Amino acid sequence: MxxxxxxxxxxxxxxxxxxxxxxxxxxxxxxxxxxxxxxxxxxxxxxxxxxxxxxxxxxxxxxxxxxxxxxxxxxxxxxxxxxxxxxxxxxxxxxxxxxxxxxxxxxxxxxxxxxxxxxxxxxxxxxxxxxxxxRREGTWPIPQLxxxxxxxxxxxxxxxxxxxxxxxxxxxxxxxxxxxxxxxxxxxxxxxxxxxxxxxxxxxxxxxxxxxxxxxxxxxxxxxxxxxxxxxxxxxxxxxxxxxxxxxxxxxxxxxYRLLPLLYARESTRAIEVLERVTAPNRLKKVLKGSEAVKRTVYQGRGHKVRALFDQNDLPRKEQAIRNRIKKNGFWIR
Structure with a gap:
């Protein structure tokens, strides 16, 4: 409808x-x-x-x-x-x-x-x-025994x-x-x-x-x-x-998306396309390269290596498990 x-x-x-x-x-x-x-x-x-x-x-x-x-x-x-x-x-x-x-x-x-x-x-x-x-997890409170x-x-x-x-x-x-x-x-x-x-x-x-x-x-x-x-x-x-x-x-x-490695790990293909489109103009690229996270993850292509670590149809349920896999493979950056 x-x-x-x-x-x-x-x-x-x-x-x-x-x-x-x-x-x-x-x-x-x-x-x-x-x-x-x-x-x-x-x-x-x-x-x-x-x-x-x-x-x-x-x-x-x-x-x-x-x-x-x-x-x-x-x-x-x-x-x-x-x-x-x-x-x-x-x-x-x-x-x-x-x-x-x-x-x-x-x-x-x-x-x-x-x-x-x-x-x-x-x-x-x-x-x-x-x-x-x-869009949240049950992070608080933690009932005690x-x-x-x-x-x-x-x-x-x-x-x-x-x-x-x-x-x-x-x-x-x-x-x-x-x-x-x-x-x-x-x-x-x-x-x-x-x-x-x-x-x-x-x-x-x-x-x-x-x-x-x-x-x-x-x-x-x-x-x-x-x-x-x-x-x-x-x-x-x-x-x-x-x-x-x-x-x-x-x-x-x-x-x-919270952090760029998480965006590539779990967000939609459209989100990645939008990110790469809006950061592509040279006038912005010159400025955004001041961020190591943007430079490495977006401009040097590490984000797509992060993407390849995950099955988008079978992502870990907990965000911490996603973070741990990215870190284990050396692609974590804030």
């Missing part, structure tokens, strides 16, 4: 850009956005953390050629202050950067290691009902913030199975106002980090803190797991 046309939407896209790998990923993201979604009419905002006492070094994008290439692709570099996380928890960037986005304007956040592979205009965002990526199970652990958080726990459950999944409980990957999320979303995200994340419920005394929040707080924020703001049609984000329109 043909999909109904999506009414044109205007919104901002935000990614985090800082020195090192993320700056090159931001450049690839911007190039893929312009190539694959030429009708996108919003602003592309590369959110850049500023130096301060919580950073061990200067987190800003140092390479002038990367900054110039981002500007050439219509990206705006927007500074934000780090007041709570920094080097000890860099995933906190995606929480703290929300305060620097334009208020009262719909936004979609993407992790920088995302490739746009289709037309974002096909995606019918409901900015009143936030959601996030369902003598402690509470999934229900007790998650309910302790909903109770802490005065949220209704029962309405968050997917009753089609078995009791005490991780997918019954609202859990996302933080690779993308969206809402109608970044300030409202960001204030609640920060409130919940800091409260979980600093004064967690007793039930969570044996649980680790590093690196999972953002993904522990995120479902609570989405639930509190009236969103959920079913506010987007499946198969678009993390499907035909975007690809959250």
């Amino acid at each position: 043909a999909r109904k046309p999506v009414q044109a939407q205007t919104y901002n896209i935000a990614v985090v850009g800082q020195g090192g790998r993320l700056s090159y990923e931001a450049l690839i993201f911007a190039a893929s956005l312009r190539e694959m979604s030429p009708g996108f009419s919003g602003r592309l905002l590369v959110m850049e953390p500023q130096p301060g006492p919580l950073w061990k070094g200067d987190p800003r994008i140092q390479q002038t050629d990367v900054r110039a290439a981002l500007a050439d692709l219509g990206a705006e570099i927007i500074p934000f202050e780090t007041r709570h996380f920094g080097s000890s928890y860099p995933y906190g960037n995606k929480i703290e950067m929300l305060t620097a986005l334009p208020p009262d304007e719909p936004f979609v956040f993407f992790d920088t290691d995302t490739l746009v592979t289709g037309d974002l205009g096909q995606v019918p965002f409901d900015f009143d009902r936030p959601s996030a990526s369902l 003598y402690g509470p199970g999934y229900t007790g652990l998650w309910q302790s958080l909903y109770d802490k913030f005065g949220l209704d726990f029962d309405s968050s459950l997917d009753l089609s999944q078995p009791d005490e199975y991780w997918q019954r409980y609202l859990y996302f990957n933080a690779g993308f999320f969206f809402y109608r106002c970044p300030r409202v979303f960001g204030e609640k995200f920060l409130e919940y994340a800091l409260a979980i980090r600093d004064t967690p419920p007793v039930a969570l005394c044996a649980q680790s929040f590093d690196p999972w803190l953002d993904q522990v707080a995120l479902p609570l924020v989405i639930h509190a703001l009236g969103g959920g797991r079913d506010t987007l049609p499946p198969g678009l984000l993390d499907g035909s329109v975007t690809c959250h």
Whole structure:
């Protein structure tokens, strides 16, 4: 059945850009956005953390050629202050950067290691009902032998913030199975106002980090803190797991590849074609060769050697097994 046309939407896209790998990923993201979604009419905002006492070094994008290439692709570099996380928890960037986005304007956040592979205009965002990526594994919590199970652990958080726990459950999944409980990957999320979303995200994340419920005394929040707080924020703001049609984000329109060797190992042939097409122009190639990962994996062809290690119809179930095989063969690079 043909999909109904999506009414044109205007919104901002935000990614985090800082020195090192993320700056090159931001450049690839911007190039893929312009190539694959030429009708996108919003602003592309590369959110850049500023130096301060919580950073061990200067987190800003140092390479002038990367900054110039981002500007050439219509990206705006927007500074934000780090007041709570920094080097000890860099995933906190995606929480703290929300305060620097334009208020009262719909936004979609993407992790920088995302490739746009289709037309974002096909995606019918409901900015009143936030959601996030369902491409995830059951990484948190890890119930202990003598402690509470999934229900007790998650309910302790909903109770802490005065949220209704029962309405968050997917009753089609078995009791005490991780997918019954609202859990996302933080690779993308969206809402109608970044300030409202960001204030609640920060409130919940800091409260979980600093004064967690007793039930969570044996649980680790590093690196999972953002993904522990995120479902609570989405639930509190009236969103959920079913506010987007499946198969678009993390499907035909975007690809959250995480690292380039993983892209070649497990993503679609189309994702690889898009990556190689958008990184081919000489003006970008000169800049992207500053990244050893891009130079070796894309331009020197190591990615295709990684691809040959795997049967695309029979991939290992766990990401760690994919990583281990790539490392064993000497092709791992960040």
